[in-house]
Amino acid sequence: MGEILTSAQMRAKERRVMQAGEVTGLGLMERAGQGVLDETFRKFPDLDKCKAHAVVLCGPGNNGGDGFVIARGLFERGWKVEVFFWGKAEKLSDDARQMHDAWAALGPIHSMTPQSAGQGERPTLLFDAMFGIGISRPIPIECALSFHAVCDRASGDKKVICIAVDCPSGVDVDTGATLLRDDPSRANGDTDPRKIAERTDLCVTFHAPKLGHCLAELGRHPVAVVDIGLDAVPADAVIPPDGVTRSIPPVAPETWLKEVTGLGRGGHKYTRGHALILAGGVGKGGAGRMAARAALRTGAGLVTLGVPSEALAENAAHLNAIMLTEISSAKDVSQALEDTRLSSVCLGPGLGVGMETRDRVLAVLRATASDGRRAVLDADALSSFADAPEVMFEACHENVVITPHEGEFARLFPDLAEKVRISDPSKQGLGKVEATKLAAERLGATVLLKGEATVLADQRGASAIHSALHDRAVPWLGTAGAGDVLAGIIAGLTAHQVAATSAMIDLAAAAVWLHAQAARSFGPGLIAEDLPEQLPKVFRECGF
Ligand SMILES: NC(=O)C1=CN([C@@H]2O[C@H](COP(=O)(O)OP(=O)(O)OC[C@H]3O[C@@H](n4cnc5c(N)ncnc54)[C@H](O)[C@@H]3O)[C@@H](O)[C@H]2O)[C@@H](O)CC1
């Protein structure tokens, strides 16, 4: 699939497929409930050896309808099932009502309160079918407390396995954050009982992951996606292609990588381009050298490191295949870039924060503004504009990518970063994807916001998420200099002539994937210097 949807896109898709007469709401609900059960038994194969006892918490919307299907499915497997319901049967949608009644013919439906839910023996499984993608405000506290009451039942010695139906109740799937009420007595909402996502062991969603499933806040537990028959209508009949956030890597990463980067297509060192990396002064050149090495390992035909005159000797002692040139000022930058064989530029790592760096960035942006050459701005190149981000926005163009971490992002886009911290939708909070898209629009270029979940967006509205979570987690990538290497990989990929027709966001996404793949391939103990050295193995594994 490779697409990540918003809740609105998912609803649009459901409506369209139902209108086309391909499925009914009832059919979707049946498949959804059965799909959750199938995934649960697949992910926890020893369940049949456990005590066959489950609790299902059903809410007032269609998420609750899925819960009644799950209850029936478990009953048919011979499980003891307790169902608690929050809401009124007469207010349920027709579909959920039918599922409610089908369960009522098999077993009792208890009204959901923390007291009632806390009675009895701890079950093996707890299904959270209280609220799904339909919430717009924090969930009732009684529902959250009922969930915890089941988990904390006194009798029983095993931890309850918690399965979230579509999403943990109370989570805004567009942002991945739990919707909380402003409560001054609770600092940062840390102890708000509505944060039930932290107790979730598996989340089973439908058709495609939603944005929040791929972001770190919600993405701490595994997410399974089940097919409920919505592929009958092609996605592009419903959602404009650039409106869909793409999942990186897509289903066939090797083919995608070849297409986007042109790597493995042959050529010689000149067609593979020439990357210029600017490095800092005496004793500050390590970051730039690592970026340069990464650019060379990524396949740039030639790489030149530009350093101030006083740092030439130090760098000469470290470099062999990488060439060295003196760049001591913004004027030198402009002069160097008069050589149009230099096809990409990377600056920021180790450059130092200040006016000098700012002038160099502006010189690069001017020189590359209209000739298709690519520029990567990272680290100090970004922080140098903290006082006047609009100066950078003004000079940026579509062949630029900026690669901030959250701190650098907040320096350039303080208003957007602030909104990402707001979890109350009535106060107009923003998800990380939306914030990155707005930043890219403001910048007129590609923004790559680094993190466990890296979010990319460009000036045309395209977006993508690379989620290094669960089975793709690489915590050891959080090491000094790893960001410098990423900037270098982008410079290497964008230097190639064959990559000239690829959009910046695609090349940046390919770089993020290669970077994480190199870290995964090396494993724990990784230091940034290992990353470029690991790339040949990654390329070999891709079949280049
Ligand atoms: N045909 C469909 O639309 C399908 C929907 N499915 C399920 O349906 C879910 C979406 O259903 P709904 O749109 O009914 O939404 P939800 O079931 O997520 O919840 C919405 C219900 O809760 C109420 N509500 C929302 N926020 C509340 C709050 N903070 N406090 C109290 N009540 C609140 C709403 O008034 C509504 O009754 C999906 O997550 C999925 O689980 C699946 O069955 C697949 C098919």
Ligand SMILES: [K+]
């Ligand atoms: K749920």
